[in-house]
Amino acid sequence: MTREETLDDSLGLAGRFQEQFPLVAMLLITDRPTELALPALRAGVRDLVEPDISVDAMRWTLRHAIEKAGASGASSDDPQSVGRVITVASPKGGVGKTTLATNLAVGLAQQSPTGTVLVDLDIQFGDVSAALDLDPTYTIGDAVHGSTLRDATGLKTLLTKHSTGLHVLCGVKSPVEADEITAEDVSTIIGLLKAEFRYVVIDTAPGLVPHTLSALDHTTDLVLVASLDVPSVRGLRKELELLEELELPPATRHVAVNMVGRGGGLSVADVEATIGRPVDFVIPRSPKIIASTNRGRPLLQEPGRDKLRRDLTQIVDRFSPITARKPGLDWSGRHRGAAS
Numbered sequence: 001m002t003r004e005e006t007l008d009d010s011l012g013l014a015g016r017f018q019e020q021f022p023l024v025a026m027l028l029i030t031d032r033p034t035e036l037a038l039p040a041l042r043a044g045v046r047d048l049v050e051p052d053i054s055v056d057a058m059r060w061t062l063r064h065a066i067e068k069a070g071a072s073g074a075s076s077d078d079p080q081s082v083g084r085v086i087t088v089a090s091p092k093g094g095v096g097k098t099t100l101a102t103n104l105a106v107g108l109a110q111q112s113p114t115g116t117v118l119v120d121l122d123i124q125f126g127d128v129s130a131a132l133d134l135d136p137t138y139t140i141g142d143a144v145h146g147s148t149l150r151d152a153t154g155l156k157t158l159l160t161k162h163s164t165g166l167h168v169l170c171g172v173k174s175p176v177e178a179d180e181i182t183a184e185d186v187s188t189i190i191g192l193l194k195a196e197f198r199y200v201v202i203d204t205a206p207g208l209v210p211h212t213l214s215a216l217d218h219t220t221d222l223v224l225v226a227s228l229d230v231p232s233v234r235g236l237r238k239e240l241e242l243l244e245e246l247e248l249p250p251a252t253r254h255v256a257v258n259m260v261g262r263g264g265g266l267s268v269a270d271v272e273a274t275i276g277r278p279v280d281f282v283i284p285r286s287p288k289i290i291a292s293t294n295r296g297r298p299l300l301q302e303p304g305r306d307k308l309r310r311d312l313t314q315i316v317d318r319f320s321p322i323t324a325r326k327p328g329l330d331w332s333g334r335h336r337g338a339a340s
């Protein structure tokens with residue numbers, strides 16, 4: 001039987017199930033999700049997942065499919081029913097964490113508008129609001145006052161809605177307010193949000209400060225960012241070593257090298273040799289990014305098909321369940337040629 005015949009059979013079976021057992025939720029496991037999305041959804045498939053989906057993403061997808069099918073009373077109190085928590089961190093400041101976190105969040109929100117929240121965990125000097133041109137009524141400072149932290153419903157009233165549908169827990173307006181926010185508060189906040197949202201994207205302050213460590217307790221994916229200079233790459237190596245020593249819950253690690261350009265003497269291969277692992281994402285240095293920061297509109301918010309957007313989209317695709325295999329990515333989604 002050919003691959004296409006097997007597929008026809010699977011979709012035919014899905015169609016018959018849909019007719020006879022409408023409360024059964026069906027998922028299609030495929031390495032061609034983009035191509036098959038339409039025929040599969042028409043046949044009654046609830047969602048498409050790739051064979052290498054993470055356990056957490058699979059849990060979320062199953063729960064979501066069951067809820068949509070109305071077949072179960074799955075509750076968000078169920079600790080197993082959690083979304084993907086993606087933390088963007090770096091040992092050094094100014095390397096592009098906020099740029100990558102906001103682009104990633106906006107990109108994920110375009111696929112899951114009501115299911116994506118971005119948290120500004122750069123507690124003192126967070127600038128997510130500026131990067132997204134938001135003027136929040138409430139901030140993370142309000143979350144730790146009164147009874148808001150008791151349940152997700154209260155916390156959700158403090159989120160600011162971005163034009164893409166993305167929800168944002170914005171950073172405090174003055175660093176003084178930041179003193180009241182403890183690492184335990186951060187843990188409670190992330191715990192509540194991950195039960196409600198499919199994607200929780202977290203922007204952090206430089207270094208492994210206590211608030212970031214709290215976030216790492218919940219993190220399913222850690223994106224470590226460095227720029228192409230010796231202090232940044234050395235810091236990256238030290239942070240990776242420290243993460244090995246800390247007894248944190250396992251999170252998939254992804255390394256992004258940002259602001260890559262001519263000059264400076266270091267190459268992506270040098271970074272890989274220094275850290276002893278491949279670089280996953282390579283983002284070039286570009287004045288377009290500076291302009292987008294200044295406008296308060298992440299590049300992925302605006303339409304366009306240039307290489308820079310494709311590079312940023314690779315990060316979004318890594319976390320999205322419906323992932324298009326793009327040229328330049330190998331089977332694991334890794335930047336092809338990054339190790340050379």
Ligand SMILES: Nc1ncnc2c1ncn2[C@@H]1O[C@H](COP(=O)(O)OP(=O)(O)OP(=O)(O)O)[C@@H](O)[C@H]1O
Nearest residue numbers: 093094095096097098099259284285286289290293
């Ligand atoms: N690839 C890039 N090319 C050119 N400029 C960039 C690039 N990435 C980020 N920048 C610019 O670098 C500056 C710092 O970026 P960003 O605020 O994202 O860094 P950060 O790591 O969040 O900094 P901090 O540690 O202070 O929070 C911004 O002005 C941003 O526009």
Ligand SMILES: [Mg+2]
Nearest residue numbers: 097098122127
């Ligand atoms: Mg920042």
